[in-house]
Amino acid sequence: MHGYDLLVVGSANADLVIGVDRRPAAGETVLGSDLAVHPGGKGGNQSVAAARLGARTALLARVGDDAHGRLLLDAQRAAGVDTAGVLVGGAPTGVALITVDPSGDNSIVVSPGANARLTPDDVRDAGALFAAARVVSLQLEIPPDTVAAAVRTSAEAGARVVLNPSPPAPLPDGVPALCDPLVVNEHEARFLLSDDPAAAGSSTPEAWAAALLARGPRSVVVTLGAEGALVATADGSSVRVPSPPVRAVDTTGAGDAFTGALGWRLGAGDDLETAVRFAVRVGAAAVTRPGAQASFPAAEELPEPWGEV
Numbered sequence: 001m002h003g004y005d006l007l008v009v010g011s012a013n014a015d016l017v018i019g020v021d022r023r024p025a026a027g028e029t030v031l032g033s034d035l036a037v038h039p040g041g042k043g044g045n046q047s048v049a050a051a052r053l054g055a056r057t058a059l060l061a062r063v064g065d066d067a068h069g070r071l072l073l074d075a076q077r078a079a080g081v082d083t084a085g086v087l088v089g090g091a092p093t094g095v096a097l098i099t100v101d102p103s104g105d106n107s108i109v110v111s112p113g114a115n116a117r118l119t120p121d122d123v124r125d126a127g128a129l130f131a132a133a134r135v136v137s138l139q140l141e142i143p144p145d146t147v148a149a150a151v152r153t154s155a156e157a158g159a160r161v162v163l164n165p166s167p168p169a170p171l172p173d174g175v176p177a178l179c180d181p182l183v184v185n186e187h188e189a190r191f192l193l194s195d196d197p198a199a200a201g202s203s204t205p206e207a208w209a210a211a212l213l214a215r216g217p218r219s220v221v222v223t224l225g226a227e228g229a230l231v232a233t234a235d236g237s238s239v240r241v242p243s244p245p246v247r248a249v250d251t252t253g254a255g256d257a258f259t260g261a262l263g264w265r266l267g268a269g270d271d272l273e274t275a276v277r278f279a280v281r282v283g284a285a286a287v288t289r290p291g292a293q294a295s296f297p298a299a300e301e302l303p304e305p306w307g308e309v
Helices: 042-053 067-079 113-117 120-125 127-131 144-157 186-192 205-213 254-267 272-286
Strands: 004-009 013-019 036-040 057-063 086-088 094-100 106-111 133-138 160-163 179-184 219-223 229-233 238-241
Touching (some): 004 127, 004 144, 004 254, 013 067, 036 042, 036 067, 042 067, 042 254, 042 272, 057 067, 057 120, 067 086, 094 113, 120 127, 120 144, 127 133, 127 144, 133 144, 144 160, 160 254, 179 186, 179 205, 179 254, 186 205, 205 238, 219 272, 229 272, 254 272
Parallel strands (some): 004 133, 013 094, 133 160, 160 179, 179 219
Antiparallel strands (some): 094 106, 219 229
C-alpha cells in the first residue's frame, strides 16, 4: 500500500525577491522594490504544488534551525505536506536571491546552505518514505551523490523517478537510465548536450529530446514556457502539448509547479501525456501571480486547456 502519491527529495530555500525595472549589467547598480521573503526551493516548491492540488505528498529535505527554516516548515505543513522527512540543523537554511523584471522574467542566485548537507546517509535513513511512495521527484539543488542515492533507492523501492536537472549539472552515472521522465527546459537540455555540439545547437525540442533519450532516460519532457511542453518516449514517439494562453506576471517557480503536478498525476496513474497536459495548466496558472509557492493553484483555479470553454 502506497502512503504517498509523491515523495519530493530536494531543496528548501527562503526566496528573497526584489522587483526591478531591468536586471543590472556587470558592475551596475539598479534600484528595486522592497524586499519580500517567501518560502521556496525547488524541492519545497514541488511538494507544495502537488499537495495544494490534492496529492498525498512528503518532503525529504534539510533546513537550518533558524527563522527561515521555520518559515519553510510552516509553509509545507499549511499546504498539507508530510514533513517527517525534513531534517533540521547542520547549516543555515538555503537562500535564493531573485530579481524579477516587469515582464515576469527572473534571475536567481542560490546559496545552498543546509541543502548542501543533505547526504546519502539521510536518504538511507528515510527508506520508509521511499517504500511508501509511488513517484519520487528530484532536482539538483542538493549534492549529486545524494541525488544518485535517492534515485537508486527509488528504483529499489519500485517508485517511478522524475528528475529535473536544475540548476543544470552533469548527471551522476546510472541516473539517466532510471528517469521516467527526465524533465528539462531549453537551457538544461543544451547543457546536458554540451558535449554534442550538433544536438545542443539544434533549434528544435524534438532534436534535444531524441539526443537525450539516446543517453538512457525512459522518457523526456521538454518544457517550452508559454508554448507548453514536448513529450518524448523511448519508442520514438513525441507530441507537443500546448499551454493555455495567460498573462505572465512572475515566472518564479512555474517550472516547479509543472513538475510537482506532473509527479502527482503520474503517481495517481495517468499516462505521461495526460499528466503533462494537466501539468501545463498548472504551470500556466502559476505565472499569473507573483511569488513561487504563493502562486501555485488549487485544482479548481486551473485555466481551461486549449479547445475547451
